[in-house]
Amino acid sequence: MGNKKALKVVYDHKESAEYENxxxxxxLAIQQAFMAPTVSTAFNVGSVVVVDDVxxxxxxxxxxxxxxxAAEVALAKLNxxxxxxxxxxxxxxxxxxxxxxxxxxxADRIIxxxxxxxxxxxxxxxxxxxxxxCQTLLDAGIDVIYMQMLQERCLEPNRELLNRxxxxx
Numbered sequence: 001m002g003n004k005k006a007l008k009v010v011y012d013h014k015e016s017a018e019y020e021n022x023x024x025x026x027x028l029a030i031q032q033a034f035m036a037p038t039v040s041t042a043f044n045v046g047s048v049v050v051v052d053d054v055x056x057x058x059x060x061x062x063x064x065x066x067x068x069x070a071a072e073v074a075l076a077k078l079n080x081x082x083x084x085x086x087x088x089x090x091x092x093x094x095x096x097x098x099x100x101x102x103x104x105x106x107a108d109r110i111i112x113x114x115x116x117x118x119x120x121x122x123x124x125x126x127x128x129x130x131x132x133x134c135q136t137l138l139d140a141g142i143d144v145i146y147m148q149m150l151q152e153r154c155l156e157p158n159r160e161l162l163n164r165x166x167x168x169x
Contacts, residue, residue, distance in 0.1 A: 005138040009146045019147070022119050025050055025090045026147050026154075028058065030121070032070065033092045033157035036061040043124070044157040045070040048090040049078060049115075056087070071095050071106040075113050088117040092154040094124040095133040107136040117143040121154030 013023035025048050032046025042061060047070035049057040059073030071091050095106035095118065110118060123146070124131035134144045
């Protein structure tokens with residue numbers, strides 16, 4: 001198994017044109033996260049699916065009924081034929097690896113959808129669960145890029161939770 005993937009951490013979006021584009025798409029995901037209705041039991045997350053530098057879908061936490069997650073919503077909005085092997089998903093927070101509700105995890109949905117690359121803005125804090133979404137994606141052969149320079153901005157839609165000292169990383 002010599003080709004094991006590892007989490008790539010990016011500290012400056014000006015490292016390459018790829019990261020400059022990723023920075024813009026992640027900013028769109030942050031805008032989506034701000035649209036999520038705030039609750040005390042879950043984070044506000046935004047998600048954007050991109051194919052060939054074209055936004056194909058967006059989503060945010062609880063956008064659809066039933067405690068839906070951002071990546072779940074963004075993927076559900078897609079016509080499966082439009083999701084190509086080279087697609088990228090931008091999520092303000094690490095995709096969940098399990099759901100307390102028993103629903104399919106976002107990491108499993110991303111794998112099933114055939115997403116090739118996932119960009120995150122922050123690892124999921126352990127406030128509500130121990131998330132292993134990045135590792136699940138890496139184990140499935142999906143590239144995962146952590147845009148660390150956007151961490152604080154990706155946490156901003158969760159200010160209410162942060163102010164209550166719920167945030168633990």
